[in-house]
Amino acid sequence: MHQPTAPELEILKLLWLKQPLTARELHDELAPVLGWGYSSTRKTLERMGAKGFIACSIHCNKNTYTALLDKMPTLAAYVQDFANRVFEINGPLPVAMFANSKLVNASEIADLELLLQKLAQESAADPQAAASKDN
Amino acid sequence: MHQPTAPELEILKLLWLKQPLTARELHDELAPVLGWGYSSTRKTLERMGAKGFIACSIHCNKNTYTALLDKMPTLAAYVQDFANRVFEINGPLPVAMFANSKLVNASEIADLELLLQKLAQESAADPQAAASKDN
DNA sequence: TATTAGCTGCGACAATTGTCGCAAATTTTG
DNA sequence: CAAAATTTGCGACAATTGTCGCAGCTAATA
Numbered sequence: 001m002h003q004p005t006a007p008e009l010e011i012l013k014l015l016w017l018k019q020p021l022t023a024r025e026l027h028d029e030l031a032p033v034l035g036w037g038y039s040s041t042r043k044t045l046e047r048m049g050a051k052g053f054i055a056c057s058i059h060c061n062k063n064t065y066t067a068l069l070d071k072m073p074t075l076a077a078y079v080q081d082f083a084n085r086v087f088e089i090n091g092p093l094p095v096a097m098f099a100n101s102k103l104v105n106a107s108e109i110a111d112l113e114l115l116l117q118k119l120a121q122e123s124a125a126d127p128q129a130a131a132s133k134d135n
Numbered sequence: 136m137h138q139p140t141a142p143e144l145e146i147l148k149l150l151w152l153k154q155p156l157t158a159r160e161l162h163d164e165l166a167p168v169l170g171w172g173y174s175s176t177r178k179t180l181e182r183m184g185a186k187g188f189i190a191c192s193i194h195c196n197k198n199t200y201t202a203l204l205d206k207m208p209t210l211a212a213y214v215q216d217f218a219n220r221v222f223e224i225n226g227p228l229p230v231a232m233f234a235n236s237k238l239v240n241a242s243e244i245a246d247l248e249l250l251l252q253k254l255a256q257e258s259a260a261d262p263q264a265a266a267s268k269d270n
Numbered sequence: 271t272a273t274t275a276g277c278t279g280c281g282a283c284a285a286t287t288g289t290c291g292c293a294a295a296t297t298t299t300g
Numbered sequence: 301c302a303a304a305a306t307t308t309g310c311g312a313c314a315a316t317t318g319t320c321g322c323a324g325c326t327a328a329t330a
């Protein structure tokens with residue numbers, strides 16, 4: 001299973017802020033940024049559902065979406081992948097870089113640090129499996 | 136212009152180490168890592184040429200490839216994109232994270248810091264000019 | 271020089287992603 | 301309740317990427 005694509009990540013970020021949301025609500029937030037038509041938003045949601053990134057359920061007679069991916073593990077996977085793939089860093093990653101993020105607070109950064117240590121250990125212990133796990 | 140894809144970046148990294156290289160030389164390094172057939176390597180090179188990432192020229196009666204993208208600006212673009220897209224960081228980015236990289240040395244990290252400052256300034260001065268010019 | 275081994279250009283095919291459009295079902299409203 | 305506005309489920313199409321295969325050309329060699 002790969003990582004969410006860029007637009008998929010945007011949707012997840014909205015859901016991590018507030019859940020559940022309808023397609024229309026998500027679209028109204030996304031449209032200005034991505035310049036999408038409503039159909040594009042819905043199709044992306046459909047595909048995310050098929051991939052197990054989000055779940056669709058009925059609330060108040062409407063389809064609403066909730067994230068199935070947890071925020072920090074998902075972000076940690078991005079960081080790990082990026083550091084490995086682009087910079088070939090394999091040891092534990094410093095998290096100072098993320099202090100300025102609008103997306104995560106101090107406690108989440110602490111979580112991130114733990115998650116990254118775990119990921120680094122895994123890929124050190126078993127490089128092949130760790131590398132191909134998300135591929 | 137998009138960023139190089141993951142395999143394309145691997146090729147660029149090899150070229151940044153040593154240039155020029157033939158398709159065969161690149162392939163022999165990449166095959167174990169990517170599990171590619173020779174044709175896949177060559178097709179990827181062809182596409183990278185079409186995108187202007189690399190140039191193909193004749194040395195010793197053989198097609199050889201050289202990178203047209205510079206290493207540090209390319210890496211800086213990755214960092215900037217990643218920080219913005221995934222973590223919504225817009226201020227200047229700390230580069231401490233990259234100290235452990237096998238790919239860059241101290242002086243290159245210094246370059247990176249400058250490049251990132253520049254990118255951050257640009258995107259601060261001109262946030263999404265193309266998308267929303269009516270505000 | 272006739273083979274042969276490797277290189278080149280290109281075409282091809284499947285999977286993914288970006289991006290709709292449409293017709294049917296449902297909900298809202300006059 | 302009937303008409304209008306939304307919502308939904310799906311199908312579609314183009315561009316990109318991963319990944320070859322093939323037929324022809326070239327260079328090395330017996």
